[in-house]
Amino acid sequence: MFENNPNPARKPIMYYILIAAGIIMLLNAFVFPALLQRQVESVGYSDFLKMVDGGRVLEVQLDSSGEQLIFLGKDEAGNEAIYKTAVFPDDSLRARLESAGVTFSAQIATQNSPLLSFIISWILPIAMFTILGRVLVNQMTKKGGLNALSFGKSGAKIVASEETGVTFADVAGEEEAKDALKEIVDFLERPGKYASIGAKLPKGALLVGPPGTGKTLLAKAVAGEAKVPFFSISGSEFVEMFVGMGAAKVRDLFKQANEKAPCIVFIDEIDTIGKKRDTGAGFGGNDEREQTLNQLLTEMDGFDGKKGVVILAATNRPESLDPALLRPGRFDRRIPVELPDLQGREAILKVHAAHIRLAGDINMNEIARATSGASGAELANIVNEAALRAVREGRDTVRQEDLMESVETVIAGYQRKNAVLSEQERRIVSYHEIGHALVAAKQTNSAPVTKITIVPRTSGALGYTMQIDEEDHNLMSREELENKITTLTGGQAAEKLIFGSVTTGASNDIEKATKLARAMITRYGMSDQFGMVALETLNSQYLGQDTSLTCSAAYAEKIDDQVVALVGQAREKADRILRENEDKLHELAEYLLEKETITGEEFMKILNQPNLTV
Ligand code: ADP
Ligand code: MG
């Protein structure tokens, strides 16, 4: 069962065997002798004599010290047992024993038969450990997809292309990524065409992009289009493995792939094994990952690119990958998979809505416009939530309102219908939300308000003002950003103006405003004092706002001052707008309080009609 090469996968098995042997030896030294020793009962000398006379003694023996007689006798019930008794100076004993027909024995076995004791002390424990080991390994196999008994059989999931059933038609948008992958599909379908001309296709391509943009889906689609087997394994699976198993798994994966060529090998979340090797190796722990990565590199270099094995990998943190992985002949082709734009979002919504019964008047464009920045996975989720909502309400088609509602569900958290707010709290929330909406509406260059609600969400938001841009925004001007900050401060500004004090309700607004202001100064070159100097850099291109400071402590202090000043100015502007429109603030807030949810049109209508004169 063991392979001949110095296989690291053998290590844990060797440990296991050593430990088992150790335990067996301990058992043999201390526990079994006691168990195997037959019970020896002490009897008094006179009882012994009685037993001799009664014919109940079969054999006697003087023990090695000469002070005790060991004898084999029968107990009252007639069962054989071993007894001992102290020797007494008794000259008549010999004659007495002879007359009773007792044999004088050289050795009365106080041990069980050697065969039995061998079975008990060796065979039984080994059998026990084998069974125990199998049970343990079986459990691990179930948990981690690991098959340790077939040393090195990676257990990589083999999904035949017929089963993936995914094609490029299932991936909406992402046209550039699809174009880049079409060449690979062609190569897999007709490898001969490339070989005859001497062209070598890249061995590996790396799909990079934020989570949920369809990287896994695209990889499956490549296999599905080319109708080749799809071997997939996730980087995170390696982490839970025995020492040495990661490398073995990689080796086995490539062995299987070579046999099944042409095929796709897909390594999802490659960053979990492919992190830069020099960083923070610390005390152990990373050895395993490093071994796995080295094995992967070795395999990639070793296999014949002409055979038609294409390795795809996906990651959302390409900057953290070990440069060795990106060298020519490895993952030298990088395919960006970006968040979908307006068109892409509409297409993705339609792909997922195709499986769902829709009412006649669905406007997917509106949904797509309301979901700027959403990933494909979130859009798929929105469509599903809408269907669930329709079912909950006992309808058999999905309506536009279901979709709009689930946009908020996915983006702002679930509506919490049963949260009870006091009347005063509802008033405050209402003024707060109208504060945002009014400030937004009174500024040019800010997205129109489409919906305002004071129905609480499970995410903790008690109210919500939705703004939707007319079209997709990729660039934002300094004015637009400033307006956005001003709009964010509008909520608390309204509370202060009307109730004379502020509540904790603005914490999320404050956080967002601060982040925006900070980014304007440190990353967008929008401050007059610093100009185009990068004071902070994004840690990851795809994973949000995670930044690190790249300036001195003295500058950090100045940045903080400027952030405070910028948000302060915005707040003053919001205060001014609200003071100038206090009548409308009251009118709109009372209206919202009554209706709980109002549309952008209702809002604009009230805002634009002449003031009610009292
Ligand atoms: P990633 O691997 O990039 O994190 P996935 O491929 O796992 O994302 O996508 C998760 C789900 O989101 C997919 O199964 C699919 O339902 C949906 N999805 C994501 N992007 C798209 C897209 N471009 N077109 C259609 N569905 C998509
Ligand atoms: Mg994925």
Ligand code: ZN
């Ligand atoms: Zn707010």
